[in-house]
Amino acid sequence: MAENNATSETPERSRLARLMIDTRPLRRREFRLLWLGELVSETGSNIAVVALYVQVYRITGSALAVGGIGLVQFVPILLSALFGAPLVDRHDRRSILLIAHWCEAGAALLLLVGVWIGSPPLLLVYLAAALVAGSGSLALAARSAMTPNLVPHDELPAALALNQAMWNTCLIVGPALGGLLIARFGLGIAYGLDLVTFAAALISVRLMRPHPPVSTSSSTAPSREGALMEGPAESDAESFIEDEEGWARVTAGFRYLKGRRVLQATFIVDLIAMVFGMPRALFPVLAQVQFDAGPELVGLLFSAVAVGALIGALTSGWVHRIKRQGLAVLIAVALWGAGIVAFGLSGSSIGLALGCLAVAGGADVISAVFRNTILQRSVPDDLRGRLSGIHILVVTGGPRLGDMEAGLVATLASPTVSVVSGGVICILAVGALAILVPAFTNYRAPE
Template sequence: MGYRARVSHRLLDVRPLRVTSFRRLWVGTSAAALGGQVTAVAVLYQVWEMTGSPVWTGAVGLVRAVPLVVLGLLGGALADAVDRRSLVRWTILAQVLTALGLAAQALADVDSLAVLLLLVAAQASFGALGASAQRTFPVRLLGRRLVAAGIAIQHLSFQVAMLLGPALAGVVLGRWGLTAAYLLQAVAFLAALYAVLLLPAMPPTGPGSGRGPRAVLEGIRYVTRSPVLRGLYVTDLVATLLAMPIALFPVINEQRFGGSPETLGLFLSAVAVGGMAAGLISGAVTRSDRPGVVQLWAAGVWGGALAVFGLVGPLWLALASLAVAGAADTVSVVARGAAVQLATPDSHRGRVTSVEHVIGVAGPEVGNFRAGLVAGATTAAFAATSGGLACLAGIVLVAALNRSLREFRISRDIADDAGS
């Protein structure tokens, strides 16, 4: 392999964008992600303007999180029982209507916290119902070899939205106000809806799974019986529950770097920049035949980098360790997402993906809570370092005990290892 070929092999694999249906979907969902970030800032701004209370601004996260967890599992069961394109189409349409509702209440100056939070909860609920089905699209639209690359491209656009969305929200709110911010999200959802309408039908491929609690429990049982899936999710939980650092940023910033808000912003930006950099050079990762091994290494690097963050003094070294952690997180997310999709038969993919969705929502929140408790009982530095080291030890243990995860390969047919 020549030098140019080796470099190209390591850069972001853009081959999925040659598939017209995936390219349209990527553009639409990227627009929706950017609009979602704008709306998130707008809602916080409006709640603060109404109440002046940090308790109520914090309650916005709870209003979103509860339906994401509860209805996310139900959405997984629906994704295995109905046409996935239709499910996502209707849930996105409902999100368009809730965005218009948010714009209407802002334009009419309703000034009702209950109405605002109800609309936020409704939008989160519809998003949760369609999230699992939408996550299964890459494996239907792309060949097995391109699934990881497709997930990497989607994750990169989400990180760009995370980085640019709040800044865009500030400009829109400052110049045109709340109504314009919410209308921007409605237009973004329309772009996503257009892309989904042009997708091929995606009916269930297996026997009917049902749509209620029994179907949800069947999906959870499938995860617990599969060594590969169990290993993927346990690895993610070890990383988030034991080493999530966000809650420690304000304290460490205050104790080591003078409490400057600019420095606090650099902490968050460093994680995002590291993640984006990893996304741009993710070719070697997405072409790997062993995503389970990749996720284990990435989770170990995440833990090690955060242990270093808890110990170092110079600001540049703290930011560098956070950038490494952000890069490792991106690699882990891409590898896990590909492995989950490819280790699961299509008949169960919606429900298995919903478990991943719930873990992704709940794990970081609980991990931040753990970090805060440990910091309160000891110090923030100890909480960061001990959490990182505990994560590293946990990953080593998972790698030693789960041979199926270590040996899982994309090149093999889907291994129905449930019950093995």
């Protein structure tokens, strides 16, 4: 009888194992060092994010001013994508990552000094926020370009899923802890912890070996099958790389995208989701005027999105079996929009609001895994920095534009109208993209 029971449970256990996240990349020393260092430092950074939004709302009492954080952060993100990302393709990526982390730590110190002086001017807070965004964008470009070289090719989707799990763990713990600490001890403790946690990232990156870019001419470029079926052959990528100087090197990533509509669509679909469907700039406003709460709830609203994303990442063992990855991205982004609409219509129910944000976050992480897989598998190594720079411009710049859009619509109409209309536009725009770019809808992962 016992043997029969054991035998009957084996298929279920096997199915569960296939569903759970693949942890093989953590056996690789370089990936493990990078992953663990970011786990600590990103937690501190997300504590500081809540403090930044709460501080600006306290200074101004304006949703538009909170949305202005996105505007001041978008400019350095754009500059980083244009001028910082090309450096990632020419110099040791570990060294660039160390420089970026030191700059991030300097920004955290500036915010902490602003709290110490008592009543910091809004311009000082905006300046520090801009430095955080620019240096963080450069760090993310370096990490993204390094990652495909830290693990075997077949473990790349698992490595990207682990990164999503790590980031979303930080997005849960950081904001939730930040909200509690701010409510109890004030803004200074949040910025102080952010500064201290950068030590983990600096130490872990220092322990890694150098990671210079790998020349396409001396490595195996992605096959034509992995070139997303459009645009020039991958072997033509050398024309973007050899003998490039000045502006040509800066714009090489954008020129590489020309004619590659599937790759373009991965960026467009994320811009749709983040510009119209990301209501985080309204969290301090909604916590006060809709839910009659304080910083604790602001932190929970930030964390709720990440809770769903973490669950999605931890149960992402099935993603490598999906061949129609373009369609999967479209479905996931539409579900994100639906979750945001439901959040906007949740009324004063905190539990329902948090649940809707979690559903949206789960859909978003699945979209991110597929989009990153499509991008990283199709780009030569010595263009990865520039393509990662464009990707980061979209991933990090999109929410900043979304902050401004959300704050503006909330000022002109109401916070609820801003949230709901953004989610609806997101769903409609995804449907339009599916029709206008059938190559993306029908895209299948190469064998």
